[in-house]
Amino acid sequence: xxxxxxxxxxxxxxxxxxxxxxxxxxxxxxxxxxxxxxxxxxxxxxxxxxxxxxxxxxxxxxxxxxxxxxxxxxxxxxxxxxxxxxxxxxxxxxxxxxxxxxxxxxxxxxxxxxxxxxxxxxxxxxxxxxxxxxxxxxxxxxxxxxxxxxxxxxxxxxxxxxxxxxxxxxxxxxxxxxxxxxxxxxxxxxxxxxxxxxxx
Amino acid sequence: xxxxxxxxxxxxxxxxxxxxxxxxxxxxxxxxxxxxxxxxxxxxxxxxxxxxxxxxxxxxxxxxxxxxxxxxxxxxxxxxxxxxxxxxxxxxxxxxxxxxxxxxxxxxxxxxxxxxxxxxxxxxxxxxxxxxxxxxxxxxxxxxxxxxxxxxxxxxxxxxxxxxxxxxxxxxxxxxxxxxxxxxxxxxxxxxxxxxxxxx
Numbered sequence: 001x002x003x004x005x006x007x008x009x010x011x012x013x014x015x016x017x018x019x020x021x022x023x024x025x026x027x028x029x030x031x032x033x034x035x036x037x038x039x040x041x042x043x044x045x046x047x048x049x050x051x052x053x054x055x056x057x058x059x060x061x062x063x064x065x066x067x068x069x070x071x072x073x074x075x076x077x078x079x080x081x082x083x084x085x086x087x088x089x090x091x092x093x094x095x096x097x098x099x100x101x102x103x104x105x106x107x108x109x110x111x112x113x114x115x116x117x118x119x120x121x122x123x124x125x126x127x128x129x130x131x132x133x134x135x136x137x138x139x140x141x142x143x144x145x146x147x148x149x150x151x152x153x154x155x156x157x158x159x160x161x162x163x164x165x166x167x168x169x170x171x172x173x174x175x176x177x178x179x180x181x182x183x184x185x186x187x188x189x190x191x192x193x194x195x196x197x198x199x200x
Numbered sequence: 201x202x203x204x205x206x207x208x209x210x211x212x213x214x215x216x217x218x219x220x221x222x223x224x225x226x227x228x229x230x231x232x233x234x235x236x237x238x239x240x241x242x243x244x245x246x247x248x249x250x251x252x253x254x255x256x257x258x259x260x261x262x263x264x265x266x267x268x269x270x271x272x273x274x275x276x277x278x279x280x281x282x283x284x285x286x287x288x289x290x291x292x293x294x295x296x297x298x299x300x301x302x303x304x305x306x307x308x309x310x311x312x313x314x315x316x317x318x319x320x321x322x323x324x325x326x327x328x329x330x331x332x333x334x335x336x337x338x339x340x341x342x343x344x345x346x347x348x349x350x351x352x353x354x355x356x357x358x359x360x361x362x363x364x365x366x367x368x369x370x371x372x373x374x375x376x377x378x379x380x381x382x383x384x385x386x387x388x389x390x391x392x393x394x395x396x397x398x399x400x
Contacts, residue, residue, distance in 0.1 A: 008251040009265065015248045018241075020229050029220050032291060034249055035256060035265065041218075042253055046246055048215040049234055051208040053242055056235060065209065065235065091232060 063108040063125055065090045073106055080104045082139040086129065086158065088112045088146070096144055107132065112145055112154040121157060133165060143171040147192070263308040263325050265290045273306055280304045282339040286329065286358065288312045288346070296344055307332065312350040313357055321357060333365060343371040
């Protein structure tokens with residue numbers, strides 16, 4: 001007899017396997033965690049999932065996650081509304097905000113162009129961005145995507161749409177991470193770092 | 201303004217952080233996954249968690265996870281009921297069953313002795329094991345714990361209780377994993393492998 005997980009546990013392991021970064025072993029460990037916690041803790045977890053699905057929506061202007069019609073950034077009248085930083089996901093927006101440097105607004109694309117994964121511009125909030133450029137008075141667009149092929153392709157595509165509108169377009173710099181060791185940097189990073197050298 | 205995750209999302213990230221092997225970054229990724237999936241998928245997940253909590257109980261004899269009063273192993277009349285393989289968790293039982301080699305029964309301790317984590321014998325199902333040794337006719341006990349200090353301590357403790365009962369006691373072998381390279385084995389593993397050498 002080949003013994004394996006019985007019905008409900010197998011199902012839960014399967015559900016966890018669908019989550020990003022969760023392999024079969026992690027999924028098993030999570031399922032056993034669920035088994036081990038008391039009723040109150042399970043209720044907390046289910047409630048937290050439910051609340052997120054019920055209360056979090058997308059900002060009607062920039063598509064950042066939000067509890068209200070406008071997100072905290074868009075609702076903040078102190079922000080510089082003539083700048084848009086275009087990011088792939090809300091978590092990238094939050095990463096940018098942590099720097100406490102950028103005072104403009106955002107636009108959350110909902111991903112990046114990725115032909116391999118069948119994601120073209122029409123699957124992203126590109127049309128919404130272009131509408132904002134017509135309606136709002138925008139003087140600068142900053143792209144802040146992960147430094148990889150998909151990010152580059154998205155920048156190339158969006159630049160070709162936006163540059164004709166006479167709007168300043170830039171992307172955040174690629175280079176050596178602060179505190180890192182040149183000796184250990186990969187060639188691509190070092191190449192980008194050299195190309196993007198700053199005049200002193 | 202320092203921007204961070206708004207109420208419900210922060211709460212969900214916190215819930216995920218409680219799970220084993222889930223750090224802050226993974227928890228964030230999981231929360232965004234929950235945000236991204238449709239209502240049906242969320243329902244499937246919540247339902248799976250609920251079913252596990254509702255339907256999975258512990259075998260009244262060996263404390264393996266089970267849908268019924270007796271687990272699949274204990275309910276199987278073809279198993280050799282005079283042998284007990286003592287494991288820490290149900291997942292170790294399932295690992296043993298995958299070998300398709302052992303035909304006896306099990307006893308799931310619910311953990312191992314770990315003074316550092318404040319887990320003594322009274323926190324484990326040791327009394328339940330000793331009761332089985334009195335009630336059932338047991339001729340052999342095999343310990344199958346992870347090869348580490350806690351596992352060794354648990355074996356030492358249980359052996360001292362069981363050996364006086366004139367029951368054969370053994371533990372599974374430690375040594376080189378099949379397919380591994382001697383050259384890469386750590387000293388402890390190689391030492392255990394040497395100590396446990398088999399006469400030919």
